[in-house]
Amino acid sequence: MDIEYLDGEKWVPAVEGASLGEISKVFTFDEFESNKVRLKINKAWKIAYYGYIGVDAFRLFYLNDEVTTDKGALDRVIAVAQKCVENGEVDAAIDSVKESFNLVFNYAKDVSANIQSSQETIDNTTVALIEEIQKLGFVAGDKEKLKTHYTLYKALNLDLYIDGEAKDAFKDALENAEKVIEDGDALEVDVLEADQKLLDAANALVKKGDKTSLKALVDSTADYKKENYLSAGWNTFEVALEDAKAVLANDSATQEDVDKAKEVLTSAMTALRYKADKSVLEEIIGKAKAMDLTGYSAENVALFNAALAKAEAVMANEELSVYEQPIVNAAVLDLQNAIKALNDEKENASKPSDSSKPGSGNGNGATGSDKNNGSGSDGKHQATTAGKQNGGNTVSGTNGKATKTGDVTPIIPAAAGVILSMAAIVVVLKKRKR
Known part of the structure; x- marks a missing residue:
């Protein structure tokens, strides 16, 4: 700042480039005579609480002037302010109050020390310092x-x-x-x-669920195929799996959501049951359907058809679990036995009877006779053999030749054939019953 006086038509600096520094300051300079004096502010400082600093008073006086003022009130307030500094009350105040208090406190001490301070300045400073002390109640929070x-x-x-x-x-x-x-x-x-x-x-805050274990559980089901499991368990599993995948895709899923999805999916997986293995049954049914039943005995055909029907029923039952595999295996065995009976019948029927031995038999209950037939006059022997049952007809051999049903055959061999057939039926039934 500069202190200038008007000398004629120009302003002449009495004090040039000075600074307040201590808030209140006395500047001395050589005597001059002028009717106009001015204070020229070249730069102002901005203080947080007050804003830009201003000049409270500017006085000119002779050092020899006698100044009479009352500073008692100001000095008492200054003493109180000093105690606030010493007991830490000022340090505990918020920053802006602390800053403004120190400015006013220092200014008040300068005013008090300046013998040239006017009474107005003293009084205004006293009031300002009291206000600063009162603001010390704005205590800074403990952070x-x-x-x-x-x-x-x-x-x-x-x-x-x-x-x-x-x-x-x-x-x-x-x-x-x-x-x-x-x-x-x-x-x-x-x-x-x-x-x-x-x-x-x-x-x-709600933490996202940890989906690591749920994802691993879902990934473990990648090879599960519907056709391998019973429908009841699969339907429940499918719903649980979709729900688990939805939780994995949900960015807002909580740990509770994840845990619940994992629990439900685990329960559904353990409730799954494998279907019984019907691959062998399917194969033998295909072979059975391809067979030509022409020429087989009615009994064996009936047994075959019953076994095939049972096998097809088992094949069609989609609810047979792996624990019911014995049912499938039994159907396979029954159908295999029925096919074997047909094959045995075909094999036996294809064997020629031996006419060179009188009274010879073929092991199937056949009986022979080595006596003259009363109805013939050629004196030759005639051998009659009762053959295996075939479709309810009896095959007999005369001189090694097959005779069709309807031909005249001896009563005794025919009866023996019937008895042997019945015996065969009984054996079959007993075997199936066991």
Whole structure:
């Protein structure tokens, strides 16, 4: 700043490039005579509480002038302010109050020390210092807990938490806590409020579920095929699997959602039951259907048809589990036996009878006669053999030749054939009964 006086038509500096520095200052200069003096401010400083600093008073006087003022009130207030500094009350105040207090306190001490201070300046300074002492009640909040909580929650990986209102509120609380920490004027109530808001927001965060084990469980079902399992268990499993996949795709799924999906899917998987293996049954049914039943005995055909019908019924039953495999195996065995009976019959029917031995038999209950036939006159022997039952007809051999049903045959051999057939039936039935 400059102190200038008007000398005719130009302004002449009496003090040039001076600075207040200590708030209040006395500048001395050589005597001059002028009816106009001015204070020229070249640069002003901005103070947080007051804004730009101004000049409270500017006086010209002779050093020999006698000044009479009352500074008692000011000095008493200065003494109180000094105690506030010493007992730490000033240090505990918010930053803006602390800054303004120190400015006014220092100014008041300068005013008190300046013998040229006017009474008006003394009185105004006294009032200003009292106001600064009163503002010491704006105590700065203790930010240690807030700083600790802020540091802790600032390190959280928010990607692990579900998006939504709770997450947004936490971000706002964290930002507010940072502002309060940096705010030198934050009061105790401001600090406590910011800290509690941050704690509440952190507690409201919902963590995303850990889907690692659920994904592994879902992946383990990749090779499951519907055709291998019973429909009842499969339907339940299919629903549980879809629900589990939905949870995996849901970014907002909680740990509770994940655990529930895993539990339901596990239960559905353990409830699955493999279908019985019908591959052999299917193959033998195909072979059986391709057989030509022409020329076989009615009994064997009936047994075959019954076994085939049973096998087809078992094949059509989609609800037979692996635990009921014996049912499938029994159907296979029955059909195999029925086919074998037909094959045995065909094989036996294709064997020629031996006419060179009188009374010879073929092991199937055949009987022979080596006596003259009373109805013939050629004196030759005639051998009659009762053959295997074939379609309810009796095949007999005369001189080694086959005779069709309807031909005249001896009563005794025919009866023997019937008896042997019945015996064969009884044996079959007993075997099936066992």
